[in-house]
Amino acid sequence: MTLARARLICLAVFVLALLAVPYVLPAFGATFWVNIVAEILIWSLLAASVNLLLGFTGLLSFGQALYFGFGMYGVALSINNWDVGFLPALVIGIAAASAMAFVTGIFAVRLTWHYFAIITVVFSLIFYFAAMSTKWLTGGDDGLSFSPPPVIEIGDFSLTLADTTAQYYVILVIVAVAFALKALVVNSPLGLNFKAVRENDRRAALIGINVFRTRLAAFVIAGALAGTSGALFAFFGRYASASYMFYHVSGEAIVWAVVGGSGALLGPLFGTGALIVFRELASNFWENYLLAVGAITILVVMFAPRGIAGAWNDMLLALTARGGRSATTAIATAEPAGDAPDHAPTRSNADG
Amino acid sequence: MADLALRLSGVTKRFGGLVAVDDVTIDFPGGQLNAIIGPNGAGKTTLFNLITGETPADAGRIEFAGKDIARLKPHEIVRRGVSRTLQIKSVFGGLTVVDNIRAAVLTHRRIMAPFRLVSSFASVSARTDELIEEVGLTGHHQTLASALSYGDVALLEMALALAAEPKLLLLDEPICGMGPQETERAVAMIKRIAKRVDVILIEHDMEVVFDIADFIMVMAQGGILATGTATEIASNLDVQEAYLGSPEDELAC
Numbered sequence: 001m002t003l004a005r006a007r008l009i010c011l012a013v014f015v016l017a018l019l020a021v022p023y024v025l026p027a028f029g030a031t032f033w034v035n036i037v038a039e040i041l042i043w044s045l046l047a048a049s050v051n052l053l054l055g056f057t058g059l060l061s062f063g064q065a066l067y068f069g070f071g072m073y074g075v076a077l078s079i080n081n082w083d084v085g086f087l088p089a090l091v092i093g094i095a096a097a098s099a100m101a102f103v104t105g106i107f108a109v110r111l112t113w114h115y116f117a118i119i120t121v122v123f124s125l126i127f128y129f130a131a132m133s134t135k136w137l138t139g140g141d142d143g144l145s146f147s148p149p150p151v152i153e154i155g156d157f158s159l160t161l162a163d164t165t166a167q168y169y170v171i172l173v174i175v176a177v178a179f180a181l182k183a184l185v186v187n188s189p190l191g192l193n194f195k196a197v198r199e200n201d202r203r204a205a206l207i208g209i210n211v212f213r214t215r216l217a218a219f220v221i222a223g224a225l226a227g228t229s230g231a232l233f234a235f236f237g238r239y240a241s242a243s244y245m246f247y248h249v250s251g252e253a254i255v256w257a258v259v260g261g262s263g264a265l266l267g268p269l270f271g272t273g274a275l276i277v278f279r280e281l282a283s284n285f286w287e288n289y290l291l292a293v294g295a296i297t298i299l300v301v302m303f304a305p306r307g308i309a310g311a312w313n314d315m316l317l318a319l320t321a322r323g324g325r326s327a328t329t330a331i332a333t334a335e336p337a338g339d340a341p342d343h344a345p346t347r348s349n350a351d352g
Numbered sequence: 353m354a355d356l357a358l359r360l361s362g363v364t365k366r367f368g369g370l371v372a373v374d375d376v377t378i379d380f381p382g383g384q385l386n387a388i389i390g391p392n393g394a395g396k397t398t399l400f401n402l403i404t405g406e407t408p409a410d411a412g413r414i415e416f417a418g419k420d421i422a423r424l425k426p427h428e429i430v431r432r433g434v435s436r437t438l439q440i441k442s443v444f445g446g447l448t449v450v451d452n453i454r455a456a457v458l459t460h461r462r463i464m465a466p467f468r469l470v471s472s473f474a475s476v477s478a479r480t481d482e483l484i485e486e487v488g489l490t491g492h493h494q495t496l497a498s499a500l501s502y503g504d505v506a507l508l509e510m511a512l513a514l515a516a517e518p519k520l521l522l523l524d525e526p527i528c529g530m531g532p533q534e535t536e537r538a539v540a541m542i543k544r545i546a547k548r549v550d551v552i553l554i555e556h557d558m559e560v561v562f563d564i565a566d567f568i569m570v571m572a573q574g575g576i577l578a579t580g581t582a583t584e585i586a587s588n589l590d591v592q593e594a595y596l597g598s599p600e601d602e603l604a605c
Contacts, residue, residue, distance in 0.1 A: 181467075189458045189473075190466040192447075196455045199444035206404065206442070207456040207512055208430040217466075 003320045010316070014266075018172060022165040031164070036280055038168045040273045041175040042236060045229035046249075047256035047268030048182060049222040054254070055262030056186055057218040058198030059109070062117045062250050063124030066104070067097040067223040069131065069245030071230025073138060076240035079146045086151045090174070090231050097227020098220050100127075105219035109212060112201075121247050131242035143241030146234075161235060171232055178228050183265050185221060194218050226253075255293065259300050261307025270308040357382040357520055357550035358403070363412030363422075365398055372398040374574035376412070380567070385546040387553045387561045389585075390571035391594060396554045397439060399571070400522050404436050405429045416520065435518035439525045439554075441505045443512060445498035449489055452497050452508055453480045456515030479515075487511040487541065503534035510541065514549075521545065523553045527560060539564060562586060570594070 018037075025033045046068050053059040074093030078084045084092065104123045111119055131138045138144060151170050152159040161167040185191050193214045196204045201211050234240045260271020275293060282289035304311045357380040365373040373395045380386045388396050401407040403414055405426040414422040421429050444452045454470060457479050471477060484490060487507040492500065497508055506526060513521060526542060527535045535557075543564055545551065555561045561568065562582040570577040570591050578588045585591055 184467045187470060188466045188468055189463045189470055192451060192455045192458065192470050193464070195447060195451070196444050199446050200442055202406070202438075203442040203444060203512065204455075205406075205426040206430060206436060206438075208427045208459045208516055209455075210425075210427050 003317060006316050006320050011266075015176075022168050034164055034168055036276065038171045038236065039233075040269075040276045041171050042229055042232045043253075043256065043276065044269040044272040045175060045178055045225050045232070046253045047260060047272045048179065049225035049229070050253045050257035051260070051262050051264075051268045052182060052186070052194075052222045052225065053218060054257060055264070055267070056191065056198060057194040057215060058112075058201075059215060059218065060113065060117045060254070061108075061120040061219075061222070062247060062254070063104075063120030063122075064222065064226045064253050065245050065247060065249035066120075066124035066127050067101050067226035068230035068233070068249060068253075069127070069240075069242065070097040070100045071227030071232075072234040072240035072244060073131075073144070074227070075231045075234040076144045076146050077137075079149065080144065085149050086235075089149070090228075090235075093231030093234065094224050094227045097230065098224040101220045101223020101226075102216070105216045105223070109215035109219050121250070124245060124247055124250060128242060128245040128247075131245055138242050139240070140242050143239045143243070145239040148235050148238055167236070171236065174228065174232060178225060179265070179269070182221075182225065186265060190214075190217060255297050259297055259307055261309030261311075263306055264309030264313065267307050267309035270312070274308060355382050356380070357386065357552065359413075359415040360399075360403075361413045361415070363399070363402060363414060364410050365395075365402055365407060366410055371574050373402060373409075376571075376574075376576060378569060378576060378579065380550070380552055380569075382550045384566035385543070385551045385553065385564055386567045386569070387555055387565035388569050388571060389555065389558070389561055390577065393573075394571040395574040396571055397524055398574075400436060400524055400554065403429075403522060404434060430516050430518075433517070433519035434522065435513035435516045435520075436522035437506075437509045437513050437524055437526060439528065441502070441509050443497045443505055443508050446496065448494050448496055449484065449500070449508060450480060450493045453483050453511050453515055456512045457483070460516045483511045483515055486514070488537065503530055503537070506530065506534075506538060507541075510545075514545070518549060520550045520552070523551060523555075525554055525556060527555065527557060535560070 018041075021037050022034050025031065025037070046064060049064050049067070050061060053061050053064075071093040074096035075089045078089045078092040104120075108116060108119045108123065132140050134140075135142075148161045150158040150160045151166070159166050159170070161170065186194070193204070193209050194217075196207070196209060197211055197214050204214070205211050230240075230244070233244070256271040256275055257268050258271070259275060260269065261267030275296075278293065278296075279289065282292060286292075300307055306313070359379050361377045363373055363376045364371070376399065388399070390396055398407065402409045402422075405421070405424050405428070409422050412422065413420045416429075416432060416434060419432075421432060421434070424432070444455065447455070451470070454476060457476050458470070458473070461476065463473060463476065484493065487510050489504060489507055489511065492504065497505065500508060510526070523542065527538045530538060539560055542551065542553070546564075553561070553565065562585075565582060567579070568582060568585045569579045570585060570588075572594045577594055578585060578591050580588070
């Protein structure tokens with residue numbers, strides 16, 4: 001079996017498993033876990049925004065929660081004030097996050113590494129405090145609740161989020177579309193520019209790439225991903241709160257992205273899944289479970305710098321290489337490890 | 353190729369109190385292979401950085417194809433037709449040879465298409481293969497650039513520079529650090545390229561320079577010490593003095 005085919009089969013199995021969740025989990029009496037999986041799907045998009053920046057463009061953002069927050073408030077405010085439907089609210093949330101990423105990105109992407117990390121965290125803090133102090137608009141810490149409009153309403157038929165299964169599928173579809181679009185972009189000429197800038201920004205400029213615009217494009221797309229995550233989370237929780245714009249949330253996204261594998265497309269999903277499941281299991285009997293998350297992050301960075309997805313790819317590679325495929329071509333098709341994980345350990349364990 | 357490859361007038365760069373490039377005025381003739389030589393610290397690489405826009409010049413005009421490019425950004429200068437290689441070989445280490453060159457070809461053709469596969473542009477793939485053939489990296493298509501030998505990295509960098517279809521190619525010590533065989537291969541390629549592209553070359557290996565360069569400019573302490581053909585430079589007393597003054601320079605890279 002070739003590597004490409006093995007990966008395709010694994011992906012198919014994975015998608016089928018996700019589709020089966022609302023039927024299989026309740027059958028085992030774990031109805032509660034359907035919502036956990038939905039939550040994992042939502043948060044994985046925030047991790048995906050870090051993944052796109054860190055793994056594919058070589059930028060470590062410590063402020064993705066800002067765009068998550070804009071996605072949330074885009075939904076909550078537009079529903080409360082303008083009484084819009086589901087899709088318009090979603091689009092407004094994503095657009096608000098992207099616009100914010102564009103404006104802050106103009107300043108942020110002129111810098112790299114620690115300077116970039118600092119400026120992104122500064123932006124997110126500014127807006128965190130702004131949102132906290134404008135209680136009349138944002139509800140501050142208490143947040144802003146709203147009643148979600150039906151997703152689709154045609155005549156008598158209406159699909160609402162009130163039904164857990166329907167809600168799960170709505171989330172799954174939107175998350176799947178977001179990941180598919182991200183996969184397209186990463187494998188497009190624009191995505192190749194991202195990687196070129198990640199690998200060597202000086203050479204990138206010397207082959208004619210506008211490094212500033214390339215980084216800005218990545219930053220806006222990452223903002224859109226974070227915004228989608230925030231918009232979905234607002235629908236999921238029926239409210240938006242400024243507390244989600246705190247840098248703690250950004251830090252968590254970095255941990256998920258790094259543990260999942262920052263150079264791999266589905267890495268964020270694996271990382272977010274593993275750590276949220278761990279949280280659900282461990283937090284019941286140990287309130288300081290974050291210490292263990294910190295330890296896991298350090299171990300992953302030290303011993304599997306390409307994260308869960310990287311380890312998974314290596315395993316597939318080893319299994320399929322026996323099938324007679326030459327090792328060199330197989331290695332080349334695997335996503336190269338970003339240089340990013342080398343820089344991540346100190347920052348991510350500080351959060352854990 | 354035009355009669356004039358590049359015209360510098362009064363080009364100056366200071367780093368604090370140090371004048372790295374001091375009022376350099378020169379016409380590099382087109383249609384031939386130009387070389388810049390000079391002891392370490394003479395300002396040769398800084399001069400290249402000024403031409404490619406990586407370091408902004410403090411004063412002077414840099415005229416390429418009749419236009420002043422001194423205030424342009426590096427990627428804009430590449431798009432005008434000036435490519436370069438670096439002294440410390442610079443490629444995209446984590447990408448395959450194909451992706452390295454494909455990135456350069458796509459950029460040259462201004463293809464951004466965010467929702468199409470990189471491999472779906474037939475003419476880009478054809479051009480990429482052509483460049484791989486041209487620099488002699490055939491068979492290395494799927495090799496990661498970081499896994500290439502030093503000589504092959506230099507060839508890949510050359511392909512990246514050529515992908516922009518430059519009218520002027522700046523080569524910063526292209527054979528530095530190469531073994532005798534690799535040197536021979538690289539020199540042959542430079543000679544071949546110089547037949548259709550204007551070339552300016554910085555090189556420490558005098559034997560190579562005197563062998564292949566049609567026009568030589570000697571730099572010392574940021575300024576021009578001498579210009580002329582190989583024979584003229586070899587018999588120039590100032591040049592001999594500059595080099596005899598620090599004989600180890602010839603060996604250094």
